[in-house]
Amino acid sequence: MHTVISLADLRPTRLSFAGTVGLVPTMGYLHEGHLSLIHRAREECDHVVVSIFVNPTQFGPKEDLAKYPRDLERDSKLIEPYTDLLWTPTAEIMYPQGYQTWVEVDAITQLLEGAMRPGHFKGVTTIVAKLFNIVQPHKAYFGQKDAQQAAVIRQMVRDLNFPVEIVVCPIVRELDGLAMSSRNVYLDPEQRKAATVLYRSLDQAKEAYENGERDADQLRQVLKDVLASEPLAQMQYVSCADYDTLKELAVVEGKALLSMAVYFGKTRLIDNFVLE
């Protein structure tokens, strides 16, 4: 595995890759979820590039940029067997003096996470556009855990005609159902135990759906009721939305997304489930 920081070091290594290249963009502090993306890239592409960059422009002024967990040494060891090139640029490399260009997706970024985190997706789409232009991958891998991020990036790629195939990989969960997340490390033991309520609420809504429930209000109510049963969980939103547009549904007919954001103390967790 080559490890590079600067663009000048990245370019010759990238150019040395014959065949197809898969990119796994990450913010580091890697877990099994990230590894599942890397394994999928390994299966499908001749070369695997992993980027680790805690992108400042996707954090709001009151969010956890400074304390976002980092452990480059551990990350590097974890992925070494499966990765050809690890790229860890600095903020100065990605946003040099005088930087002033932004990629924005409109409607789909105004909902759910976008409504709660203004400017978040502007930071995400801008950095992903930059990563695509720099690495020029044939495929790029994202987790279904960040369901709206995946939808936003699919929309951006479609609209701006990026020559990159977006592959969205299933959520990887702990044995008790908690979706893997770098932010889980913020949870104290009690909160960690309580956090399984996200999965339990999704599971019950899914069961209602499988038993024939198609009224989106009823499905959202199942999510709310289960979340309300956990005293440490403070619901921010629950949603039952169209899979592509993320608009809230009245009735579930096609592919739909159940999703939610829930606080445990100051830690904000998200989770989701696709109904098809």
Add this chain to the structure above:
Amino acid sequence: MHTVISLADLRPTRLSFAGTVGLVPTMGYLHEGHLSLIHRAREECDHVVVSIFVNPTQFGPKEDLAKYPRDLERDSKLIEPYTDLLWTPTAEIMYPQGYQTWVEVDAITQLLEGAMRPGHFKGVTTIVAKLFNIVQPHKAYFGQKDAQQAAVIRQMVRDLNFPVEIVVCPIVRELDGLAMSSRNVYLDPEQRKAATVLYRSLDQAKEAYENGERDADQLRQVLKDVLASEPLAQMQYVSCADYDTLKELAVVEGKALLSMAVYFGKTRLIDNFVLE
């Protein structure tokens, strides 16, 4: 010369090109200025792609989108000897139902043309980003006539790391000094004659500069005075700005741009001159 409209037809032709590709993006109604870009691309690249697309998103609601001059048959004949691929997409191909992604450059688009034509550069940068992703050229050719457009695109390419070299070619002028423009066709004979005042004003300011004048207010005043001497010319702005940031200067020290926008009746013309 292949001529294609759809993305499905464009892709196999583009993929058949070995070696380097030069892109000349245009809005059609081609003149000697466009041809100079095509000739330069021909000299520097193995294959030349010309796009003709009157991009609706860069026209304001009160601008001349509907009456912008078009003559595809004539354009096609003009460029055939020098062009490998002519691409003439429709608005529906470039902005399909549900389109919602925009590329925006901030500070540099707020000045000069950007101040007079709100939203104009958002349309320009978005369509150019799309053209780059679709055609994947090694080099792209723009005219110095649209000096701010060239500066904005250079900024976008630098910021978003597009793997494309931007080549800016000199203004091509009529024998009497009027810069070539598709919009010159709007001028009646009297206006056409009066329109040489743009070049004359730039020429006088340049002479003042060559005689040692470095006070930007004085240089702007020369432009204003010469423009004021032509009754049919209605000045919108004159500028003496830093070549890269386009910020107005107090004193000309490094590379600078003299530029202006002037109305003749309803027809708006721009012109510029680089001081180095």
